[in-house]
Amino acid sequence: MTKSAVSEAVATDAETPAVSCDDLVKSFGRVEAVRGVRFAVRPGETVAVLGPNGAGKSTTVHMMLGLFPPDAGSIELFGMPPEKAVRAGRVGAMLQEGQLVPRVTVGELVGFVAGTYGSQAPAVSHTLELAQIADLAGRRVDKLSGGQMQRVRFALALAGGARLVVLDEPTAALDVESRRQLWKAMRDYAEKGNTVVFTTHYLEEADDNADRIIVIAKGKVIADGPAEEIKKAAGGRTVAFRHEDQDLDRLAGLPGVNEVRVLHGRVVLTTTDSDATVAALAGAGVPMRDLEVAGADLEDAFVALTSASAEGGAGR
Ligand SMILES: Nc1ncnc2c1ncn2[C@@H]1O[C@H](COP(=O)(O)OP(=O)(O)OP(=O)(O)O)[C@@H](O)[C@H]1O
Ligand SMILES: [Mg+2]
Structure with a gap:
């Protein structure tokens, strides 16, 4: 496909969901990691995917990004298959694993990743501003603190001009101040009309930073609604x-x-x-x-929400 055909295909349409997951199913051998997950995210929304260890959050996120196909069900990002949306630079990701390339500066690394998207990628200076790390541009990647590193990884997710970022436990292992800085950058990015989907174990983090919370337990969505509603059921x-x-x-x-x-x-x-x-x-x-x-700690809340949904309640 030519470049102009790509930009035409990815033209913004306010009606098309940024994310649409339909009855996703994924097993690893005998482990049923995801058992019928369905949700949609509107452009401009910030959505937290909340759930305990092993709930299926990362598996869902990986399928959303086209990293492996679901066994059943379908996914569209901005009305396109995930691979196409990612290739077009519409979608960026911060995953749980993954090391940064050492011995280069932050600016060089962001420039390198932007280069893989061709001329559609925004200028490196713009991406650094958006991720609020302009001050780190000349620093070596392997000399950064954990919190700075996460903000660089956020910048890498934005390097292709993404309108949707998917973040898998972005603040795990960060101290309070580093969390605050990363969330500020993400909220400012969201306020520009962009879409954010992130996973977390913490109800409080979900409540502070998301418009809506999707609770996943044992591979299923057990609650989906505004933070207030989920807190009422879970908190x-x-x-x-x-x-x-x-x-x-x-x-x-x-x-x-x-x-x-x-x-x-x-x-x-x-x-x-x-x-x-x-x-x-x-x-x-x-x-x-x-x-x-x-x-009602979160584990209790998951149990409560899980049994409520198993008993036929809405789970919220
Ligand atoms: N590549 C894999 N091979 C085998 N089993 C896997 C694989 N990836 C995930 N699983 C299993 O699938 C289930 C869901 O895992 P997943 O990583 O999606 O959970 P999670 O909600 O992201 O958990 P965490 O909060 O610990 O990151 C778990 O039982 C996990 O052990
Ligand atoms: Mg995970």
Whole structure:
């Protein structure tokens, strides 16, 4: 295909999703890593893919980038097969593994990667500004701190003029200040109308940086919605006690309570204010044998969301 045909084919269309994954399935031998993942991302959205170790996040991301094909299902990026979108420079990635070439400067490395995209790539100075590392241009790649290195990898993802970046746990092992700098660069990039998809283990990181959160566990999407909605289901605290014959509808109306479930013979209330909930339960004379109040940590939340979706709930 000629260059002009490529740019025509990748003309921006606000209606076409930046990412469209349809019923993706992928196994490695007997491990079913991804078991029917489906979601779409609109241009300009920032979406977090949240899930525990082994959930299938990286496998999904690799398929999105065309690094290996799904066993079943399909993927389109800007209405194109992933390989074509990547080749056209529309999509950049920061993956979990991968070393940077040593003994060159940051500017040289970004220039080298930009060169592989031909004349459509933006100027190196523009990419360095966008990644907020203009000050590192002359520094040797092998002399950088971990946080600086991640921002260089972000610049490499942008080097072809990408309108979508896919980041697999971009802040793993970074300290607080390095995280802050990387997220600032990413949010500024997103604010220019670009699309960002990133994976994380941390609800807080997802909440702080994404418009929307997709929760994946055991190879399936178990919740998908605005951060507020996911936090309501996953965050907060739980108050649990033995299920006897409490009036569940009445419990739903108690202060702080946003969800009532019965799980393994126990009533589990998700609440934004466990003190007020317990006080109200006591005040109403509700029997609470084996009472437990716990922070809904993310692992609990995944379990809760997983069982909610398994029981036919929307999982959110
Ligand atoms: N190349 C591979 N060969 C065999 N099994 C694999 C391969 N890649 C992933 N898996 C398995 O597939 C499942 C999903 O792995 P994946 O890397 O997608 O999870 P993840 O959500 O990215 O986890 P993490 O948070 O630890 O990065 C795991 O059970 C993993 O062991
Ligand atoms: Mg991973």
